[in-house]
Amino acid sequence: MIRTTLDGLHTSHDDLLPSVGLLALDRQYEALQEEFLAAIRRVCDSGRFVLGPDVEELESELARMLGVPHAISCASGSDALLLALMAVGIEPGDEVLLPSYTFFATASAVTRLGGTPVFVDIDPATYLLDPTDLLRKISPRSRAVIPVHLFGRTADMDAILPIADHAGIPVIEDAAQSILSTWHGHCSGGLGDVGCFSFYPTKNLGGFGDGGFMTTTRDDLAERLRLLRVHGMEPRYYHRVIGINSRLDSIQAAVLRVKLPHLDTWTSQRQANAATYAELFARAGLDGQIVVPTDEPRGRHVWNQYVIRVRGGHRDALRTHLRERGVASEIYYPVPLHLQECFRYVGCGEGALPATEQAAHETLALPIFPELTADEQRTVVGRISEFFQLPPPPPAAQAAGDRQEAGGGLQAPRFLRRLNAVGRADDVRC
Numbered sequence: 549m550i551r552t553t554l555d556g557l558h559t560s561h562d563d564l565l566p567s568v569g570l571l572a573l574d575r576q577y578e579a580l581q582e583e584f585l586a587a588i589r590r591v592c593d594s595g596r597f598v599l600g601p602d603v604e605e606l607e608s609e610l611a612r613m614l615g616v617p618h619a620i621s622c623a624s625g626s627d628a629l630l631l632a633l634m635a636v637g638i639e640p641g642d643e644v645l646l647p648s649y650t651f652f653a654t655a656s657a658v659t660r661l662g663g664t665p666v667f668v669d670i671d672p673a674t675y676l677l678d679p680t681d682l683l684r685k686i687s688p689r690s691r692a693v694i695p696v697h698l699f700g701r702t703a704d705m706d707a708i709l710p711i712a713d714h715a716g717i718p719v720i721e722d723a724a725q726s727i728l729s730t731w732h733g734h735c736s737g738g739l740g741d742v743g744c745f746s747f748y749p750t751k752n753l754g755g756f757g758d759g760g761f762m763t764t765t766r767d768d769l770a771e772r773l774r775l776l777r778v779h780g781m782e783p784r785y786y787h788r789v790i791g792i793n794s795r796l797d798s799i800q801a802a803v804l805r806v807k808l809p810h811l812d813t814w815t816s817q818r819q820a821n822a823a824t825y826a827e828l829f830a831r832a833g834l835d836g837q838i839v840v841p842t843d844e845p846r847g848r849h850v851w852n853q854y855v856i857r858v859r860g861g862h863r864d865a866l867r868t869h870l871r872e873r874g875v876a877s878e879i880y881y882p883v884p885l886h887l888q889e890c891f892r893y894v895g896c897g898e899g900a901l902p903a904t905e906q907a908a909h910e911t912l913a914l915p916i917f918p919e920l921t922a923d924e925q926r927t928v929v930g931r932i933s934e935f936f937q938l939p940p941p942p943p944a945a946q947a948a949g950d951r952q953e954a955g956g957g958l959q960a961p962r963f964l965r966r967l968n969a970v971g972r973a974d975d976v977r978c
């Protein structure tokens with residue numbers, strides 16, 4: 549605990565909250581509980597549990613919201629990537645370029661079809677696919693590129709799209725973490741050939757289980773994706789191509805339709821939280837120790853994750869300190885894909901992707917969910933200041949007044965008190 553003789557009220561860490569969780573899905577659930585239960589009951593009453601009217605409505609609503617002609621649901625974000633690669637015809641031996649700094653499913657979708665992932669380094673400032681390294685690695689064997697819009701920020705499509713176009717290969721956007729993110733006013737998922745999204749519960753639009761969807765502006769690919777997700781079956785029991793079983797449950801669709809009208813507001817709240825963090829970190833004087841993520845000037849960053857870089861090799865010790873003070877955090881991703889045991893055969897060893905490897909050692913994700921309160925954010929930054937033996941920052945001007953009511957002053961929010969929910973992110977992975 550630090551006490552200083554500085555003027556002002558905020559020189560002690562005693563007034564920080566006892567805990568802050570990485571996620572608080574229960575806050576969303578409590579607010580919309582009646583609507584969820586009514587929607588689930590409606591599906592039960594209908595007796596239609598796979599695909600069906602709710603799924604069709606959800607697909608239309610998503611397509612409208614994202615400004616694309618086609619949105620096609622499926623069973624998960626992982627399946628969306630697999631189906632997209634099947635639709636563009638990836639075959640054994642084909643090379644697919646993708647970042648190593650991403651969730652496993654981006655690469656495993658390629659290997660499930662017998663393709664070879666070619667790992668590309670990231671831009672150290674954005675953690676997104678580095679177009680210069682992409683250009684270096686593209687070859688006559690390249691058959692597709694998968695930019696990942698990691699943490700809610702769109703990859704540099706101004707550079708990536710012309711490179712892919714010149715090579716004559718399709719662009720599959722991994723938009724699992726970036727629903728509603730934009731690039732020059734256009735939603736991610738509609739920028740390349742196919743966009744792949746996840747409804748995993750930790751995503752900005754998360755269901756009550758697994759789910760996903762694909763977007764495309766191409767009618768030919770839309771038709772193929774619809775066919776591939778139902779075993780290539782059209783009409784019933786006649787199979788034109790070999791597909792997979794990847795259908796969305798009606799109950800998931802009904803739940804997601806309750807959430808969908810709130811997504812834009814929740815996204816704005818995430819953006820406000822990111823701005824508050826930027827202000828708190830600046831006030832805390834942590835510039836020498838912490839690199840905060842920047843906003844995207846060319847589009848909307850939707851902040852699925854708020855990922856800081858911890859300088860000086862202190863990341864793991866800081867994380868332990870936060871855990872001991874009840875503040876949850878997560879590392880995305882501690883071992884980049886090119887160094888995973890299962891991808892050793894690719895022959896991309898240690899030192900091959902310097903920016904990726906450095907990010908894996910230095911980054912830490914902090915709570916950023918929409919319902920996060922001003923006091924919780926100040927607690928997060930205050931505990932980080934405490935680790936670096938600095939006083940906690942004064943409350944952020946922008947956040948202090950307008951969101952005080954949500955947290956009830958300096959008390960832990962009701963939901964956290966009830967659940968004792970420190971780090972209730974045990975099943976969080978991306």
Ligand SMILES: Cc1ncc(COP(=O)(O)O)c(C=O)c1O
Pocket residue numbers: 624625626627650651653654696698722724725745746747748758759760978
């Ligand atoms: C970048 C990325 N790609 C793909 C996926 C796979 O999505 P799902 O978990 O819905 O299969 C995830 C997260 O889960 C992800 O974060």
